[in-house]
Amino acid sequence: MSTLQYLILIPGLIFVLMSVASGLIWLERRLLGIWQDRYGPNRVGPFGILQVLADILKVFTKEDWVPPFADKPVFIIAPAIIVVTVLITFAVVPFGPRAGLADLNIGLLFFLAMSSLGVYSVALAGWASDSKYSLLGGLRASAQMISYEVFMGLSLMGVVMLAGSFNLRTIVLAQKHMWNIVPQFLGFIIFMIAGIAETHRLPFDLPEAESELVAGFHSEYSGMKFGMFFLGEYFGITLISAMMTTLFLGGWFGPVLPPIVWFAVKTLAFICFFILLRATLPRPRYDQLMSFGWKAMFPLSLVNLLVTGGLILAGR
Amino acid sequence: MTTSFYLAAAVALASTLMVITRARIIHALLYFIISLFSVSIMFFAAGAPFAAALEVIIYAGAIMVLFLFIIMILNLGAEAAAQERQWLTPGIWLGPSMLALILIADLAFLISRGGGYANGLYAVTVQPKDVGIALYGPYLLGVELASLLLLAGLIGALHLARRNVPEEGEDGTGIN
Numbered sequence: 001m002s003t004l005q006y007l008i009l010i011p012g013l014i015f016v017l018m019s020v021a022s023g024l025i026w027l028e029r030r031l032l033g034i035w036q037d038r039y040g041p042n043r044v045g046p047f048g049i050l051q052v053l054a055d056i057l058k059v060f061t062k063e064d065w066v067p068p069f070a071d072k073p074v075f076i077i078a079p080a081i082i083v084v085t086v087l088i089t090f091a092v093v094p095f096g097p098r099a100g101l102a103d104l105n106i107g108l109l110f111f112l113a114m115s116s117l118g119v120y121s122v123a124l125a126g127w128a129s130d131s132k133y134s135l136l137g138g139l140r141a142s143a144q145m146i147s148y149e150v151f152m153g154l155s156l157m158g159v160v161m162l163a164g165s166f167n168l169r170t171i172v173l174a175q176k177h178m179w180n181i182v183p184q185f186l187g188f189i190i191f192m193i194a195g196i197a198e199t200h201r202l203p204f205d206l207p208e209a210e211s212e213l214v215a216g217f218h219s220e221y222s223g224m225k226f227g228m229f230f231l232g233e234y235f236g237i238t239l240i241s242a243m244m245t246t247l248f249l250g251g252w253f254g255p256v257l258p259p260i261v262w263f264a265v266k267t268l269a270f271i272c273f274f275i276l277l278r279a280t281l282p283r284p285r286y287d288q289l290m291s292f293g294w295k296a297m298f299p300l301s302l303v304n305l306l307v308t309g310g311l312i313l314a315g316r
Numbered sequence: 317m318t319t320s321f322y323l324a325a326a327v328a329l330a331s332t333l334m335v336i337t338r339a340r341i342i343h344a345l346l347y348f349i350i351s352l353f354s355v356s357i358m359f360f361a362a363g364a365p366f367a368a369a370l371e372v373i374i375y376a377g378a379i380m381v382l383f384l385f386i387i388m389i390l391n392l393g394a395e396a397a398a399q400e401r402q403w404l405t406p407g408i409w410l411g412p413s414m415l416a417l418i419l420i421a422d423l424a425f426l427i428s429r430g431g432g433y434a435n436g437l438y439a440v441t442v443q444p445k446d447v448g449i450a451l452y453g454p455y456l457l458g459v460e461l462a463s464l465l466l467l468a469g470l471i472g473a474l475h476l477a478r479r480n481v482p483e484e485g486e487d488g489t490g491i492n
Contacts, residue, residue, distance in 0.1 A: 074346070114372075127387075
């Protein structure tokens with residue numbers, strides 16, 4: 001691709017992602033409403049879709065306040081980190097047979113690296129706020145994300161072994177005849193749970209548990225800085241859904257419809273599933289979350305790795 | 317590629333200098349993370365993308381987060397920064413600077429001799445598979461030794477963290 005194409009494609013992709021993330025504000029509240037037997041926001045515009053605009057206007061006009069006791073530079077940089085690390089990962093996602101920005105031969109590792117950097121955002125936000133709720137939230141977030149990252153990577157190694165490559169495009173092409181969700185079902189479940197924990201969505205939103213920690217790591221944030229955390233979370237959901245589509249559901253493959261539409265449909269289905277999880281599952285206690293990770297998910301992902309390796313060896 | 321290599325090298329040097337001179341430890345840590353990133357880009361430019369990714373995943377993404385974790389628990393505030401500033405007197409730079417100068421002179425001498433590395437730097441790309449085969453082929457003993465060391469560390473950590481309560485709580489967490 002030429003430089004000019006990149007200059008058009010990159011802002012285009014960011015524009016699409018921005019629209020998706022802000023659309024998700026409305027989608028999430030509306031779906032939650034339906035599943036909880038109420039209407040949700042339906043006043044502004046047709047079906048309440050203009051609620052997005054109202055929310056954006058609100059968050060931009062709120063006072064952007066930095067507490068005097070906060071560590072100012074770190075406080076300001078923290079919300080930017082999560083948005084940047086997630087957005088940069090979209091560069092390696094193959095949206096279609098010819099669509100996608102970078103064809104990196106270590107694409108999967110790049111995704112893991114960037115998602116492991118996201119933890120700095122919440123940890124630094126918690127520390128820089130200099131408030132006990134924020135600090136507790138930040139500590140929880142870093143412990144949770146480090147723990148779940150370990151088997152997030154391990155659960156994907158089965159996929160890597162089947163495709164024989166870290167390149168996301170090669171991984172999609174290897175699923176032409178059978179989607180990875182069939183031979184790697186265990187890996188899929190583990191990756192999904194780890195993905196929810198990485199984006200700290202409900203039911204794993206212990207870092208911001210409002211019933212005990214006010215708002216966790218972003219207690220002291222207001223205005224668009226809070227909006228950045230919010231946006232980062234929606235980007236994160238979109239990214240994890242897109243990665244699950246790429247790694248386990250055959251990416252752009254599908255009959256009749258054009259490839260990119262298939263990719264969008266599968267990703268959207270996962271996003272809705274995440275919202276459904278939020279509507280149904282209660283939040284576990286923090287020590288339950290940690291012991292579930294280390295005592296159940298970690299051994300299971302090792303078993304998955306062993307069995308996959310054994311079957312590949314036996315099939316040779 | 318050569319340009320990005322030297323650009324990253326310059327960033328690495330500058331950020332490492334900032335690590336040493338910051339009085340607030342979190343700021344030093346942030347510069348250290350930047351330094352690790354630039355080393356990762358140097359690996360990438362030198363044709364080792366796998367090592368570059370591991371540098372970010374393991375060093376920047378895991379080990380540095382643990383450092384941050386400890387610092388958050390220690391709660392080092394303005395007092396510690398003042399103390400640090402007191403310790404960083406000009407006199408303290410003398411010894412390390414002399415030693416570093418010797419190393420720089422050594423490096424400059426080696427580069428001026430034009431050693432075999434300058435040309436071979438960008439010739440091959442090391443694929444992840446090559447790294448795996450090398451680790452479980454000629455370097456198997458090293459991998460096994462490292463795993464023994466890690467196991468010892470794991471057992472030590474378990475021993476230190478264990479409570480003196482023989483039976484576990486009903487939720488299986490050991491907290492009664």
